Amino acid sequence: MAIPYRLIDNPDGSVDILLFPGGGEELARELFPFRALRSPEARRVLYVRAVKVVLAGGLAVTLPLSSLALRKTGDNYAMSYIYFGTAEQQTQNALRAADVLDVISPSYFDLNADGSLKLNAVSQSFVSSMHSRGIRVVPFLSNHWDRISGVAALENAEALSTQIAQAVEKYNLDGVNVDIENVTHTHRARYVELVRLLRQKLPQGKEVSVAVAANPKGWSTGWHGSYDYAGLARYADHLFLMTYDEHYSGGDAGPVASYSFVEQSIEYALRHVSADKLVLGIPFFGRMWNEAGTVAGQGVSLEQVRSIKGEFGGSVGYDSERRSPVLYTTLTRSIKVSGHTLPAGKYEIWYENADSIKAKLALVNRYGLKGAGNWSAGQETTDVWDYYELWLNGTYFSDISNHFAKDEIIRLSGEGVLKGVSDSQFGPEQRLTRAQAAAIAVRTLGLPLSDEQAPFSDTRWHWANREIAAAVRVGLFEGYPDGTFRPDAPVTRAEMTAVLARMLEASLEGRGAGFSDLTDSHWAYHEIIALSQMGILNGYTDGTFRPDAAITRGEGAAILGRAWDELQK
Structure with a gap:
């Protein structure tokens, strides 16, 4: 039940909460949600100096903030x-x-x-x-x-x-x-x-x-x-x-x-x-070093790094082992950074x-x-x-709270294997693309990236060019006869299965009843049966597998999650 209350402003900008509860349990239930509110207006209530509880007969009991556990569960x-x-x-x-x-x-x-x-x-x-x-x-x-x-x-x-x-x-x-x-x-x-x-x-x-x-x-x-x-x-x-x-x-x-x-x-x-x-x-912040050796570790804000890249361009790399980005750029003029004048020249900038x-x-x-x-x-x-x-709170994405693959998405995102479609969205119902699947495979296996170009006519300027090259180099993916890779085309359930089977180096000798829509004439029959018998693949409730249907990002996460422990062996 709701408890009547009043907010009393204090000169220091804090508030006192004056409560009129019917009992201790109701007080606890009604008090804790104050800390859970996150809007700017609601956060004003969070700086609570004291809670004054008016009991029967008008007796008021003041509880200082320090005696109350107002911290929201799971809020780091x-x-x-x-x-x-x-x-x-x-x-x-x-x-x-x-x-x-x-x-x-x-x-x-x-x-x-x-x-x-x-x-x-x-x-x-x-x-x-x-x-x-x-x-x-x-x-x-x-x-x-x-x-x-x-x-x-x-x-x-x-x-x-x-x-x-x-x-x-x-x-x-x-x-x-x-x-x-x-x-x-x-x-x-x-x-x-x-x-x-x-x-x-x-x-x-x-x-x-x-x-x-x-x-x-x-x-x-x-x-x-x-x-x-x-x-x-x-x-x-x-x-x-x-x-x-x-x-x-x-x-x-x-x-x-x-x-x-x-x-x-x-x-x-x-x-x-x-x-x-x-x-x-x-x-x-990051730090800057120049080729001439006259600048060694100059501190630079992340916003300044963005400005430097915007004005002078350069090549951005990401050290996947150390999980750190680096910008190689050439300053064509001197610039001020954190109060210091840096001369023109070639620079290496490690940042976040x-x-x-x-x-x-x-x-x-x-x-x-x-x-x-x-x-x-x-x-x-x-x-x-x-x-x-x-x-910070281990949620990672705002669009997965009710998704069946939430646990796998959280786990694999924490491992650095899965990335969202934006900083706060995972897009679990979006189709998984061939480029995304290649990048996930490379991150899962920890394959090194090099500057070599993927041997396809349509990947040179693609964001996943290096990941595609690495995946093709070890035989996880192949291109099409016309010389393309089609990086933004959706991955089918059969294709995802075949890639995962190669990653696992799974034995393809098994045969079984499998699924009602899968015969041994299908090109990925053995891979599907093998991973199904390993407990990694599931079909649909109607007994089908639908091998040629596009797989969603959420489905891909669920399958990879079930294979994760095996992949780490």
Whole structure:
């Protein structure tokens, strides 16, 4: 039953919910849906400071937000740092992700050389704007890689923690994210003590989190050794795993965050911290190297990469093993990037795109992590937010919720094998094309891509040219006698079966009753019978197989899903 309620506005932009329940069960049922609403208007309700319950006789009981579990089931934590731009620009950048973010972390807390708090200009309009949309504001405390101030901060933990607690209260902030870097393993215990003091001094319900270095190799000395994952997690709400800068400014060219680097960093962290204490960090930036060697790892936003490609063109590759895109381009004039003037010349730019970001977001669900965050809002291309929440929460596509192959689509998308027809649509009822099937086969088997051209008259400029060439090279596909491949023609059920049989190297000796519309004169008879007997293929309820009917993308996903374990052997 519905519970009468009133919303009471607070000066800080939050609201109190005044409820008049008939009983405890009804209160629980009616309260939790508030957090599930995702529209901009509804999100205003999400920043709830307190719930006041009016009981019989007019007695009012106030429950602070910290005592209520308002988090939506299955809604993984989402945060973003924000660093670049004016307060107005930062507000605009944050609002692009307003329907996704739980927390935004601006650069309000710096350090003086003596380790005391240096407060940057706190924008009350920014804080109020975020609160009105249900986004918590958790500034990050940074030494900006300066070891002197970082060490002083850890040695000044008692006073610093008090200063931070006072600032959080004064400016109506929602906690602190500690991001002290470039101290050493000799400061591990002091680092934990700072976080313990912050947890002690900040009110219940305020976030205390720590940004920690990715450590795929398990280094125990140097700045990586300064992070006692287990000790920090004992007091922090979570650790933000900075899984980026695998290749860095001044170093050799390569991905900012390759798939193996990220996954190995997660696996190391999970040996010390539970999954619900880990937030995966995703870069919204790339790095540039020039052929002359005068530019080595210059940081560049994803939006700038898009602009560079738009103006200067170039060749885009995708390293399927490292799941990282790279742009090779020639600047015909000098340009400004992140405040630096870069000379004309040939450049190699490693960055992130939809495929690489989705692959990282899928790891959140594979390992059961608390959620994901990024560095930093405003550096991304705007289309990121079209798919970010779907992939963060393991849904991936908005058009598969009631589809019979939903589980297979989710599983294989998470493996990086299936891709959508757009960033948020899978198109399960659309026909699977020959090009799409070839690309899926190549990704499934992990076949290397080269620059060789497929030997067909109609594939040279096709998006799947390299995938088609790879699939033909190993005998998975053939072309037509007229020299074409017909990449956009639909795949039939028989053709899909034949390709899958080749991928499985299935024995084709079997015979059987099969299906009412299938005789041994059909060219794919043996493949269909073999995969049917393996439990990979199903026919229709009327006993037919319909071998020459076009297969849909959803049907293809279901068949591949049933064969997946066998393919991994």
